[in-house]
Amino acid sequence: VQGTAHNNGGGTRVMIIGGDGYCGWATALHLSARGYAVCIVDNLVRRNYDLQLGLDTLTPIASAHDRVRKWGEVSGKHIDLQVGDICDWEFLSQAFTSFKPDAVVHFGEQRSAPYSMIDRQHAVYTQSNNVLGTINVLYAIKELNPDCHLVKLGTMGEYGTPNIDIEEGYITITHNGRTDTLPYPKQAGSFYHLSKVHDSHNMHFAARAWKLPITDLNQGVVYGVRTEETMADKALINRYDYDAIFGTALNRFVVQAAVGHPLTVYGKGGQTRGFLDIRDTVRCIQIAIDNPANKGEMRVFNQFTEMWSVNDLARIVTTEGSKLGLNVKTINIPNPRVEAEEHYYNAKNTKLQDLGLVPNLLGDAIVDSLLEFAIEYKDRVRPELIKPAVDWRKSPVTVATGTAAVVKQ
Amino acid sequence: VQGTAHNNGGGTRVMIIGGDGYCGWATALHLSARGYAVCIVDNLVRRNYDLQLGLDTLTPIASAHDRVRKWGEVSGKHIDLQVGDICDWEFLSQAFTSFKPDAVVHFGEQRSAPYSMIDRQHAVYTQSNNVLGTINVLYAIKELNPDCHLVKLGTMGEYGTPNIDIEEGYITITHNGRTDTLPYPKQAGSFYHLSKVHDSHNMHFAARAWKLPITDLNQGVVYGVRTEETMADKALINRYDYDAIFGTALNRFVVQAAVGHPLTVYGKGGQTRGFLDIRDTVRCIQIAIDNPANKGEMRVFNQFTEMWSVNDLARIVTTEGSKLGLNVKTINIPNPRVEAEEHYYNAKNTKLQDLGLVPNLLGDAIVDSLLEFAIEYKDRVRPELIKPAVDWRKSPVTVATGTAAVVKQ
Ligand SMILES: NC(=O)c1ccc[n+]([C@@H]2O[C@H](COP(=O)([O-])OP(=O)(O)OC[C@H]3O[C@@H](n4cnc5c(N)ncnc54)[C@H](O)[C@@H]3O)[C@@H](O)[C@H]2O)c1
Ligand SMILES: NC(=O)c1ccc[n+]([C@@H]2O[C@H](COP(=O)([O-])OP(=O)(O)OC[C@H]3O[C@@H](n4cnc5c(N)ncnc54)[C@H](O)[C@@H]3O)[C@@H](O)[C@H]2O)c1
Numbered sequence: 001v002q003g004t005a006h007n008n009g010g011g012t013r014v015m016i017i018g019g020d021g022y023c024g025w026a027t028a029l030h031l032s033a034r035g036y037a038v039c040i041v042d043n044l045v046r047r048n049y050d051l052q053l054g055l056d057t058l059t060p061i062a063s064a065h066d067r068v069r070k071w072g073e074v075s076g077k078h079i080d081l082q083v084g085d086i087c088d089w090e091f092l093s094q095a096f097t098s099f100k101p102d103a104v105v106h107f108g109e110q111r112s113a114p115y116s117m118i119d120r121q122h123a124v125y126t127q128s129n130n131v132l133g134t135i136n137v138l139y140a141i142k143e144l145n146p147d148c149h150l151v152k153l154g155t156m157g158e159y160g161t162p163n164i165d166i167e168e169g170y171i172t173i174t175h176n177g178r179t180d181t182l183p184y185p186k187q188a189g190s191f192y193h194l195s196k197v198h199d200s201h202n203m204h205f206a207a208r209a210w211k212l213p214i215t216d217l218n219q220g221v222v223y224g225v226r227t228e229e230t231m232a233d234k235a236l237i238n239r240y241d242y243d244a245i246f247g248t249a250l251n252r253f254v255v256q257a258a259v260g261h262p263l264t265v266y267g268k269g270g271q272t273r274g275f276l277d278i279r280d281t282v283r284c285i286q287i288a289i290d291n292p293a294n295k296g297e298m299r300v301f302n303q304f305t306e307m308w309s310v311n312d313l314a315r316i317v318t319t320e321g322s323k324l325g326l327n328v329k330t331i332n333i334p335n336p337r338v339e340a341e342e343h344y345y346n347a348k349n350t351k352l353q354d355l356g357l358v359p360n361l362l363g364d365a366i367v368d369s370l371l372e373f374a375i376e377y378k379d380r381v382r383p384e385l386i387k388p389a390v391d392w393r394k395s396p397v398t399v400a401t402g403t404a405a406v407v408k409q
Numbered sequence: 410v411q412g413t414a415h416n417n418g419g420g421t422r423v424m425i426i427g428g429d430g431y432c433g434w435a436t437a438l439h440l441s442a443r444g445y446a447v448c449i450v451d452n453l454v455r456r457n458y459d460l461q462l463g464l465d466t467l468t469p470i471a472s473a474h475d476r477v478r479k480w481g482e483v484s485g486k487h488i489d490l491q492v493g494d495i496c497d498w499e500f501l502s503q504a505f506t507s508f509k510p511d512a513v514v515h516f517g518e519q520r521s522a523p524y525s526m527i528d529r530q531h532a533v534y535t536q537s538n539n540v541l542g543t544i545n546v547l548y549a550i551k552e553l554n555p556d557c558h559l560v561k562l563g564t565m566g567e568y569g570t571p572n573i574d575i576e577e578g579y580i581t582i583t584h585n586g587r588t589d590t591l592p593y594p595k596q597a598g599s600f601y602h603l604s605k606v607h608d609s610h611n612m613h614f615a616a617r618a619w620k621l622p623i624t625d626l627n628q629g630v631v632y633g634v635r636t637e638e639t640m641a642d643k644a645l646i647n648r649y650d651y652d653a654i655f656g657t658a659l660n661r662f663v664v665q666a667a668v669g670h671p672l673t674v675y676g677k678g679g680q681t682r683g684f685l686d687i688r689d690t691v692r693c694i695q696i697a698i699d700n701p702a703n704k705g706e707m708r709v710f711n712q713f714t715e716m717w718s719v720n721d722l723a724r725i726v727t728t729e730g731s732k733l734g735l736n737v738k739t740i741n742i743p744n745p746r747v748e749a750e751e752h753y754y755n756a757k758n759t760k761l762q763d764l765g766l767v768p769n770l771l772g773d774a775i776v777d778s779l780l781e782f783a784i785e786y787k788d789r790v791r792p793e794l795i796k797p798a799v800d801w802r803k804s805p806v807t808v809a810t811g812t813a814a815v816v817k818q
Contacts, residue, residue, distance in 0.1 A: 124541050131607070132537060139529040171584065176574050178573045180573045182594035183594045185580075187591065187592065187613070194614055197607075198606075198610070201603050201606050202536075205598065205599075205600075338617065338618040
C-alpha cells in the first residue's frame with residue numbers, strides 16, 4: 001500500500017524543524033516508522049502560545065520529551081530531539097553539524113493568521129520568527145551542507161483569491177508579444193500568510209544564487225487527528241486545535257456540533273480554500289523527500305486534495321452530525337477577517353499526484369472520526385474560545401499581554 | 410519652473426524617514442525650501458556602516474545636527490531632527506504623535522545589495538531592519554494617523570530582468586480564458602532587493618485591509634550630487650559613495666576615471682537598469698506628495714528616467730573623460746554578483762511623467778559635474794575600496810567583524 005512500506009527510508013537523514021507541532025509530529029513518526037533517521041528540531045514555542053493566550057488542544061498531548069521516549073518504546077526507533085530556536089544561529093548550525101541531514105523539512109514557523117493579526121507586536125514577531133528563521137536555514141544548508149534538500153512548508157494562502165486559475169508556483173505570461181514563466185503573483189491576506197510569501201521569494205533567490213535544491217509546498221488547510229503512528233498509544237496522540245486563533249473552520253465546526261453550539265460561519269461563507277487530510281500531509285512530505293528537487297531548482301507543489309467553501313464544510317458537518325443524532329444549526333456572524341466572501345477559485349494540484357499521491361478524501365469517515373474525538377473530549381471544550389478573537393481591522397495600539405489584544409464580543 | 414516654486418508646500422507636514430541619507434537629505438532640503446514643514450527621522454546607522462567597514466563618502470559631509478542647523482541659517486527654515494530607530498516602536502510612535510505628519514516619505518532602510526550579501530548576519534540585519542521597520546511605519550499610520558499618505562521607496566531591482574516588459578507594479582494577465590490584474594511577479598537578486606519585495610507585499614496588504622493611502626516608488630539607480638539646496642553651502646553638501654559596497658557603477662566609474670584606474674565592468678556589462686538624476690528624485694517625491702494615493706490604494710510608480718547598460722555607462726564616462734583630457738580604459742572583471750549579463754529589459758515609466766515630471770537626462774553636464782567632484786576630492790579617493798568586496802556565492806560562515814567578511818582579491 002502506498003506510503004506504508006516499512007524501511008523504504010533506507011536511513012535517509014531527515015531533520016524536521018517544527019517536529020513537535022501538528023504536522024511535524026505526525027510526519028516525524030511517519031518517517032521514523034519507515035526507516036528514515038529522524039531528528040526533531042523545535043523550540044516548543046507553539047505550546048507557549050497556548051499558555052500565553054489561555055488556549056489548549058482538545059486532545060491532551062504528552063510533553064515533547066515524553067512522546068519521543070514513548071515512540072522509542074512503542075516502535076523501537078530512536079528520534080533525536082533537539083530543543084532550540086532556529087533564529088539562534090549558534091544552535092541551528094550546531095544541530096546541522098551534529099545531525100548532518102540529507103533533507104530538512106521545515107515546519108517551524110508561527111502558523112496562525114489571527115495570531116499574526118493580534119497587534120503590531122504579534123505581526124513583527126511572526127515575520128521576524130518565520131522570515132529570519134528561514135534565512136538561517138538557507139544559510140545553514142549553503143554553508144554546512146549544500147546538497148541537503150530543503151522541503152519547506154508554504155501555504156495556499158500565499159496566492160489569495162485571484163480571478164484566474166492558480167498554478168503551482170509559476171505562471172507563463174505572454175505580454176506585448178513576448179513570453180516568460182515567472183513566479184505566480186501573490187496576494188496574501190494576513191501578516192502570517194505574507195511571511196510565507198517572503199520565504200518563497202527568499203528561497204527562490206537562494207536556489208538561483210547558491211544552487212540549492214528546494215521544494216516549496218503550498219499546503220492547504222489540514223484536517224484530521226489520526227495517523228497510523230500517532231494512534232499507536234495515548235501518549236503519541238496529536239494536537240487538535242479548535243480555538244479561534246489556531247483552530248481552522250472545520251475543526252471549530254466539529255467541536256461546535258459536538259457541544260450543541262451553532263456553527264459560526266464568518267460572513268457569507270463563500271470563502272473557498274484547498275484542504276487535505278493529515279494522513280496525506282505526511283505522505284506528501286515523504287514523496288517530496290523521495291523525489292528531491294534538482295540543485296538550483298525551487299520546485300513548488302500545491303499540497304491539497306480538494307476545494308471546499310466554508311458553507312460546504314458547514315453543510316457536511318451538519319449532515320454527518322445528524323447521522324450521529326446531533327441537531328446542528330448554522331449562523332452567520334460578522335467576518336473578523338478582510339477577505340473576499342464570494343470569489344472565483346480554481347487551483348491546480350496535479351504535481352504531487354503525478355508523483356504518486358492517492359488522496360484520502362473528506363468523507364463520512366473522517367468527519368465521523370473528528371466528531372468522535374470531539375465527543376470523547378467534550379468535557380475539555382471551552383466554547384468561549386471558539387468566538388472570533390481577533391479582528392483584522394481593530395488591533396489595539398499597545399498591549400501589555402497577548403490576551404489583552406483579544407477583542408471581547 | 411517645475412518644482413522650484415517656493416512655498417507651494419503650504420505647510421504640509423512631511424516626515425522624512427532616512428532624511429540624513431543620500432536621497433533623504435536632498436529631499437528634506439528640497440521640500441523645506443518649498444514651504445513643507447519637514448521632520449527628519451534617522452538613526453544615523455548609514456554613517457555607522459562606513460565606520461564599521463572603513464568606508465567614507467568622497468565629499469566630506471557635516472554631522473546631521475550641524476547640517477540641519479546650517480540649513481536654518483542659510484534658508485531661515487526649520488527642519489526638525491529626530492534621531493532614532495524606526496524598529497523601536499516607542500521612539501517611532503512618539504515621533505508620529507509629536508510631529509503629526511500629513512505624509513511620510515520612507516527612505517530609512519539598509520540599501521546596499523553587497524552589504525546584504527556580506528554574510529548571514531548582514532542578510533538577517535537587512536531584512537529585519539527593512540521589513541520590520543516598515544511594518545512599524547504601517548502600524549504607526551494605521552493606529553495614529555490613518556489618513557497619512559505613505560510614500561515608500563522601493564527599487565526597480567524588485568522586478569529582476571524578466572523576458573517581458575516591466576509594468577508599473579501590476580500586470581493584467583489573461584490565463585485560461587479569464588483575466589485579472591495582479592501584482593507584477595518579482596525576482597530580486599539580493600537579500601536587500603528582496604527586503605523591498607517583502608515591503609511591497611506587506612504594504613499592498615495594509616492598503617487593502619486598513620484602507621491606507623500608499624505610494625510605492627520603484628526607484629532606479631540615482632546619480633548626481635548637486636541639488637539647488639545641497640549646493641547652497643559646503644556644510645550642506647550631499648554624500649557621494651564610490652566604494653564597492655555602497656557606490657553604484659556610474660559613481661565608481663567616474664572616480665576610477667578621475668584617478669586614472671581602468672573602469673571595472675562586472676562580467677559582460679550587458680546588465681541594463683533604470684537610472685535617474687538626484688534632482689529628479691526630489692521632484693518625484695514632491696509630485697507623489699502633491700498628488701496623494703487614494704485611501705485603500707497601493708499605487709506603484711517606476712521612478713527612473715532612462716535605461717542604460719553597464720557598458721553604456723563605461724562608454725559615456727570614457728567619452729566625457731577624454732574631453733577633460735583623461736585617458737580612460739575599461740577592463741572586464743569576474744562578476745561578483747549572480748545576475749544575467751545579457752538580457753531583455755524594457756521597463757515602463759510614464760506615470761510620474763503624466764503627473765508632470767520633466768526628466769533631467771544623463772548628458773555631458775551631469776557626467777562633467779560628477780567628474781569635477783571626483784577631481785576636486787581626488788586626494789580623498791582610496792582606490793582599493795572600489796574593487797569588488799563581496800561575492801554573492803562566497804560569504805563566510807561566521808565573521809567576527811564586517812570587514813573580515815570582505816573577500817580579499
Ligand atoms: N496546519 C495547517 O492547516 C497548515 C496549512 C498550511 C500550511 N501549514 C504550515 O505547515 C507548518 C506546520 O504547521 P502546523 O499546523 O503543524 O503548526 P504548529 O504550530 O502546530 O507547528 C509548528 C512548530 O514549529 C515550532 N516553531 C515555531 N517557530 C520556531 C522556531 N523559531 N524555532 C524552532 N521551532 C519553531 C513550534 O513550536 C511548533 O511546534 C507551518 O509552517 C504552517 O504554516 C499548516
Ligand atoms: N540611492 C539609490 O540609487 C537608490 C536606488 C533605488 C532605491 N533607493 C532607495 O531609496 C532609499 C534611500 O536610499 P539612499 O541611497 O538615500 O540610502 P542611504 O543609506 O544614504 O539613506 C538611508 C538612510 O536611512 C537611515 N536608516 C536606515 N535604517 C534606519 C532605521 N531602522 N531607522 C531610522 N533610520 C534608518 C540611514 O541612517 C540613512 O541615513 C532607500 O530605501 C533605498 O533602498 C535608493
